Amino acid sequence: MKTLNAAIIGCGAIHTCHVEALRQTPGVALRAVVDVDKDKGLALSAGYGCHFYQDYREMLCDVAIDAVHICTPHYLHKPMILAALAAGKQVFCEKPVAMNMAEVTEIREAEIQASGQLGVCYQNRLNPTSLALRQLLEENTIGRVLSINAFLTWSRTEPYYAHSAWRGHYATEGGSLLINQAIHTLDLMQWLGGGVTRLKAVVDCARLADTIETEDTAMATLDFSGGARGLFFASNNHTQDAPLQLDIHGENGELQLRNNTLWHVDDGKRVEIASDEAPYGHSKRYWGNGHINAIRQFYDAVRSDSHSGVTGLNDAAKSLHLVEAIYRSSQLRQWVTLPE
Ligand SMILES: NC(=O)c1ccc[n+]([C@@H]2O[C@H](COP(=O)([O-])OP(=O)(O)OC[C@H]3O[C@@H](n4cnc5c(N)ncnc54)[C@H](O)[C@@H]3O)[C@@H](O)[C@H]2O)c1
Incomplete structure (x- = not known):
């Protein structure tokens, strides 16, 4: 089996999950890390025994690199995906795949021309509880679904935003609670519920109004394509x-x-029915424990030249579409309809 060489762009909070997953994926090696922070990148690359690049475009010129993991601030996802696909690399990008649906359209055009594939990290779909939920629904265990309700309450305080300056700004994060934390929940709701047809939402910044220009709380009432209703509440407070x-x-x-x-x-x-086993040491419990499986499935798909088991662009865009619709509904104070 030919070893596939990987590079990780962005050595912040989430990158350790990717390092650990690469270690645990047979036939894959971490060849390089990239970060604009030279001291951090050099120290980490020495520890990992791999190359370091400060400029991701230089790394993309390394013909030995087969796959690129994008673990950078949200505003960099689109340009990095486009550049990596143009360089002929396989691309695995952290959620959200982009800042908005307009960027998704640009990525879709580039993906059509590309030889490499694009996978997006929605690792919570692979939690044992998520897989069991999906199977039970497919088997019609509880009969016709009447409602899907989600309640997500996490804590993100001033130091979290002070630590990484890109967070908390529309231009660099694209939002906060919805596009960064609750996007996993929205993804699970639509993945289990079979698509959302319309929603009405309220978005607010309650406790963090002096810290971020984006939102810390949101709620939505949803209709699913199968006829079920949904209630969604999320807060970082x-x-x-x-x-x-x-x-x-x-x-x-x-x-x-x-x-x-x-x-x-x-x-x-x-x-x-099922329980999510304790995550490995590099992952925070609330991130779920699916990174290893998601990254293994990505490399399996690359090797077999299939897209099997990988959350691709169109699938990843569904939760981003919901995020956009929630913002719009809150601004308009109206129901917003989503295309089929
Ligand atoms: N799947 C999950 O559960 C999960 C959990 C946490 C974060 N994430 C996602 O991971 C991504 C990164 O988030 P984070 O919390 O690790 O951010 P972070 O701020 O901790 O780290 C970002 C890193 O990117 C580096 N960087 C910035 N600009 C760069 C550039 N031009 N080239 C190379 N490196 C650059 C920064 O120096 C920093 O080291 C985001 O998309 C976030 O939503 C996903």
């Missing part, structure tokens, strides 16, 4: 990062995600 609470209510029972454990509730009986 909790005092800790609480596990996502998800309730899927069907005609013949309910599926409940509590404390990273999935329960099937029927006629008052609660049966444990």
Whole structure:
């Protein structure tokens, strides 16, 4: 098996998950890290035993590099994806794939011309509880789905925003709570619910108004294509990062995600279905534990020249579309319809 050489662009909070996943993926080697912070990048590359580049465009000229992981601020995703695809690399990008749907259109055009494929990191889809939820819904275990409700309360305070200056600004982060933290929840809701047809939302910046120009709280009422209703509430103003609470209510029972454990509730009986095992040491619990599986599936897809198991551009764009619709609905104070 030919070794596939990877480079990681951006050596911040999330990059350690990618380093660890690469270590645990057979036939893949970390060849380079890239960061504008030279001291940090040099120190990390020495520790990893790989090359260091300060300029990602120089790294893209390294013909030995097959795949590029993009772990940078959101405003850099689109230009880095375009450059990496143009250089013939395989690309695995952290969520969100872009800042908005206009950027998605540009990426789609570039992807059509590219030889490499683009995968986007929605690792929570691979949590054991998420996979079990999807399977139970496909098997019609709770009958027709009536509602899908999600409640996400995390904590992001001033030091989090002070640590990385790109966060908290529309121009560089594209939003905050919705596009950065709750996008995983929106992705799961649409992935499980089969698409959202319309929504009405309220977006607010409550506690962090002196710190960020973006939002820290949002709620939405949704309609799914299958006829189910949805309720979504998310806030970064909790005092800790609480596990996502998800309730899927069907005609013949309910599926409940509590404390990273999935329960099937029927006629008052609660049966444990699946639990997300403790994440490895490099991942924060609230990030889920799917990075290793997501990155392995990406390299499997690259090797087999398929897109199997990978969240591709169109799929990744669905949650971004929801984020945009939530902002728009809140601004207009109206229901917003999403295209099929
Ligand atoms: N999948 C998840 O659960 C998850 C969790 C956390 C973060 N993320 C995503 O990962 C990405 C990075 O977030 P983070 O929290 O690690 O950010 P961060 O601020 O901690 O790190 C960003 C890094 O990128 C570097 N950088 C900035 N400009 C660069 C450039 N031009 N070239 C090379 N390096 C550059 C910075 O110096 C920094 O080291 C974001 O897209 C974020 O949404 C995903």
